[in-house]
Amino acid sequence: MEKPKIAMYWCSSCGGCEEATVDIAEKILELADLVDIVFWPVALDYKEKDVENLPDGSITVSLINGGVRMTDHEHMVKLLRKKSKIIVAYGACSSWGGVPGLLNLYGQEELFSRVYSEVPTVENPEQVTPSRSTKVDDVELMLPEVLPRLLPLDRVVGVDYYVPGCPPTAEVTWRALEVLLSGKAPPQGSVIGASEKALCDECPLNGTKPDRVLVQDLKRPHQVIVDPEKCLLTQGLLCLGPATRGGCQALCVKARMPCTGCFGPLDMVSDYGAKAASFFASIVDFQDEESIERVMDRLPDPVGTFYRYTLASSALGGRARANRK
Amino acid sequence: MREVVIDPITRLEGHGKIVVVLDDAGNCKKGYLQIPEIRGFEKFAEGRHAEDMPQITSRICGVCAFAHHIASTKALDDLFKVEPPIAAKKVREMAYNIFMLEDHALHVYFLGGPDFIVGPTAPKAERNILGVVGRVGKEVGLRVIEMRKKLRKTNEMIAGRTIHPVLGLPGGISRPITSEEAQEIRKLGDESLEFALFTLRVFKDIVLSKKEYVDLIASDAYTHKTYYMGLVDEKNKVNFYDGKIRIVSPSGNEFAKFDVHDYSEQVAEHVEPWTYVKFPFLKKVGWKGFVDGEDSGIMSVAPLARLNASDGMATPVAQDACREMFETLGGKPVHHTLANHWARIIEMIYAAERLRDLANDPQITDPNIRSLPTAIPDVGISVVEAPRGTLIHHYETDGRGVIKKANLLVATQHNSARIALSVDKAARSFIRGGNIDDGMLNMVEMAFRAYDPCHSCATHMLPGSTPFLIYVYGENGTLIETVKRKLP
Numbered sequence: 001m002e003k004p005k006i007a008m009y010w011c012s013s014c015g016g017c018e019e020a021t022v023d024i025a026e027k028i029l030e031l032a033d034l035v036d037i038v039f040w041p042v043a044l045d046y047k048e049k050d051v052e053n054l055p056d057g058s059i060t061v062s063l064i065n066g067g068v069r070m071t072d073h074e075h076m077v078k079l080l081r082k083k084s085k086i087i088v089a090y091g092a093c094s095s096w097g098g099v100p101g102l103l104n105l106y107g108q109e110e111l112f113s114r115v116y117s118e119v120p121t122v123e124n125p126e127q128v129t130p131s132r133s134t135k136v137d138d139v140e141l142m143l144p145e146v147l148p149r150l151l152p153l154d155r156v157v158g159v160d161y162y163v164p165g166c167p168p169t170a171e172v173t174w175r176a177l178e179v180l181l182s183g184k185a186p187p188q189g190s191v192i193g194a195s196e197k198a199l200c201d202e203c204p205l206n207g208t209k210p211d212r213v214l215v216q217d218l219k220r221p222h223q224v225i226v227d228p229e230k231c232l233l234t235q236g237l238l239c240l241g242p243a244t245r246g247g248c249q250a251l252c253v254k255a256r257m258p259c260t261g262c263f264g265p266l267d268m269v270s271d272y273g274a275k276a277a278s279f280f281a282s283i284v285d286f287q288d289e290e291s292i293e294r295v296m297d298r299l300p301d302p303v304g305t306f307y308r309y310t311l312a313s314s315a316l317g318g319r320a321r322a323n324r325k
Numbered sequence: 326m327r328e329v330v331i332d333p334i335t336r337l338e339g340h341g342k343i344v345v346v347l348d349d350a351g352n353c354k355k356g357y358l359q360i361p362e363i364r365g366f367e368k369f370a371e372g373r374h375a376e377d378m379p380q381i382t383s384r385i386c387g388v389c390a391f392a393h394h395i396a397s398t399k400a401l402d403d404l405f406k407v408e409p410p411i412a413a414k415k416v417r418e419m420a421y422n423i424f425m426l427e428d429h430a431l432h433v434y435f436l437g438g439p440d441f442i443v444g445p446t447a448p449k450a451e452r453n454i455l456g457v458v459g460r461v462g463k464e465v466g467l468r469v470i471e472m473r474k475k476l477r478k479t480n481e482m483i484a485g486r487t488i489h490p491v492l493g494l495p496g497g498i499s500r501p502i503t504s505e506e507a508q509e510i511r512k513l514g515d516e517s518l519e520f521a522l523f524t525l526r527v528f529k530d531i532v533l534s535k536k537e538y539v540d541l542i543a544s545d546a547y548t549h550k551t552y553y554m555g556l557v558d559e560k561n562k563v564n565f566y567d568g569k570i571r572i573v574s575p576s577g578n579e580f581a582k583f584d585v586h587d588y589s590e591q592v593a594e595h596v597e598p599w600t601y602v603k604f605p606f607l608k609k610v611g612w613k614g615f616v617d618g619e620d621s622g623i624m625s626v627a628p629l630a631r632l633n634a635s636d637g638m639a640t641p642v643a644q645d646a647c648r649e650m651f652e653t654l655g656g657k658p659v660h661h662t663l664a665n666h667w668a669r670i671i672e673m674i675y676a677a678e679r680l681r682d683l684a685n686d687p688q689i690t691d692p693n694i695r696s697l698p699t700a701i702p703d704v705g706i707s708v709v710e711a712p713r714g715t716l717i718h719h720y721e722t723d724g725r726g727v728i729k730k731a732n733l734l735v736a737t738q739h740n741s742a743r744i745a746l747s748v749d750k751a752a753r754s755f756i757r758g759g760n761i762d763d764g765m766l767n768m769v770e771m772a773f774r775a776y777d778p779c780h781s782c783a784t785h786m787l788p789g790s791t792p793f794l795i796y797v798y799g800e801n802g803t804l805i806e807t808v809k810r811k812l813p
Contacts, residue, residue, distance in 0.1 A: 070362055143599065167488055251485055
């Protein structure tokens with residue numbers, strides 16, 4: 001029998017997802033026995049033409065990481081969709097836009113003006129900015145364009161499964177591959193490889209978490225020295241564990257830092273940030289208006305706190321702002 | 326006129342692309358390196374909590390996440406005007422040296438190294454980690470993989486995670502080192518030094534013993550006389566974690582030595598319309614286009630530049646190795662791009678020695694690891710030496726510690742103008758007479774690979790050959806031929 005064909009591709013990626021894949025080191029050899037990797041630009045011959053030549057639907061699984069930021073990313077993921085039976089959004093950026101999705105708070109003009117004109121080091125008297133086409137030495141040098149917004153993969157093509165995490169851990173990655181190759185496909189749209197429960201369920205401090213958490217005051221991580229034996233929420237730190245999917249084995253909490261939500265929402269939650277914000281509202285012990293103000297003053301950046309990895313997938317989507325031509 | 330496009334360059338993350346323009350005789354007239362992506366961290370940092378920046382900016386690069394994490398953490402010390410306890414500083418520096426060692430080893434064995442260990446024009450099927458293993462033996466290959474794994478596991482223990490660590494806070498670190506952990510790290514230090522010295526022996530046996538390799542390193546095609554920049558301690562020795570920024574001229578004289586707070590008086594950035602990357606240059610010399618020499622503000626960073634810009638290494642074994650390199654290559658400064666590979670191994674030795682010293686320091690397990698900030702934040706600026714060069718973070722906040730403005734000068738960016746020079750020169754030197762073969766293309770690739778470039782900033786090249794897809798265009802813009810480099 002023919003081995004299943006796997007493709008891997010990255011869009012606007014930091015490379016952490018690629019490193020995470022490599023960190024399953026010994027298992028990669030096992031994987032190579034089970035599948036044929038037909039496309040992986042970072043490791044194998046670049047064959048966009050060969051992908052075009054494949055019959056539609058002939059790739060069993062394509063794993064795609066990074067958000068869709070540039071026009072060439074958009075082109076490539078559409079091609080892979082056509083050629084693949086299963087598309088997997090691998091990692092936080094591909095699933096919900098990730099940290100770079102925060103750029104959706106700003107338009108391209110603001111981005112270019114900050115980077116190519118405003119920063120204190122730029123010397124750019126003619127206000128040059130990168131452009132789609134530049135003629136130098138009689139040759140036209142082409143660049144892909146920045147899309148008006150960074151898009152999670154499922155805003156561009158249909159996605160069958162999601163593997164969460166920034167990045168997904170080696171264990172989560174391997175479990176997801178096992179599910180994909182088992183032949184027993186879970187329902188379309190499922191999150192695979194991670195837990196079905198909230199992070200608290202696997203957190204070593206869960207035993208110290210009271211049934212009903214109530215905080216009088218909120219502290220930012222640099223304002224408190226953590227007691228490593230006590231649930232961080234009870235110490236006034238905004239740990240997003242209760243709103244976040246488990247699977248990482250509480251790596252950050254074990255290092256005495258609060259969960260920031262990189263494994264995203266649990267099943268049935270479409271807007272992680274809204275869920276996280278409502279969880280936050282539920283634990284603050286508001287006595288009066290003054291106490292509301294005091295607590296909100298401790299949280300000047302709710303967007304970066306609740307939507308750090310999911311802004312691009314949120315119903316809010318970012319600041320509504322037209323790109324002037 | 327013909328145009329050759331090499332897209333994408335692999336072993337270079339961030340989707341790089343080389344365009345080579347040929348004249349009617351088929352000789353290369355000009356080579357361009359284009360970086361076709363922008364991610365905009367400087368913009369969306371605005372509005373974020375300052376203390377979140379070490380975790381946000383690490384997402385610039387999943388490979389050198391640690392470099393951004395620590396640069397950002399130090400910028401927060403400055404921003405909140407808080408001095409971390411000595412143990413916190415030492416743990417940060419120790420973890421940082423573990424990271425430098427691991428990242429350099431990856432390049433030596435998996436990425437740039439194969440060009441030398443296996444040979445620049447060796448069959449591409451062998452020009453990879455497997456070829457390296459073929460040359461140096463399987464047990465060595467296993468040792469490399471094992472060492473990398475141990476270094477990464479140790480940093481996960483210290484920093485919570487290796488990819489996107491959660492160690493740094495203004496005024497300290499998130500958790501102390503236990504004495505059991507210190508014991509383990511001490512063992513790792515000894516092993517690391519042995520491993521780094523072994524790597525130097527491999528390099529000497531395989532590269533330096535061959536005259537044609539040494540000639541290649543010193544050849545004109547890979548030589549540019551530029552300024553060099555790097556971080557030095559109070560004795561002008563290389564330091565990765567802290568110090569003053571020192572710049573030497575192409576003739577080797579100290580051009581400037583300054584605190585990072587003055588960086589914008591020294592460094593400026595030039596913009597070109599055909600690439601998203603900016604080109605930093607020395608402000609006081611000026612941007613004179615893509616040319617080298619004393620009158621051009623183009624500077625270089627990363628291992629060779631650090632050694633050129635310093636008075637040597639702070640640790641004894643690395644210092645001996647450093648002296649030997651400069652003696653062999655004709656004294657300071659060395660302008661040969663390919664000498665970066667040698668300099669990188671010398672830095673591995675330094676990182677291992679420094680790691681060993683810090684792991685043996687009794688203060689490393691001191692539980693006092695945090696100073697709580699009390700001052701009102703306003704401006705924070707910091708510098709570290711990332712594996713790929715000088716990395717500067719600069720934040721301005723309001724009184725609540727919310728970022729108003731951010732400026733980031735990323736390591737590879739400082740090298741971007743010199744990399745452009747290198748790609749152009751190598752293309753003009755090796756692509757002649759219209760014939761384009763695999764060996765030639767690898768010689769062009771070697772010009773940028775020596776810098777270990779990291780353009781989004783993320784290089785993570787995997788074992789394997791370097792595949793190219795080359796389009797040759799005619800004068801009217803029609804595709805004449807497609808040249809492919811395939812995997813075996």
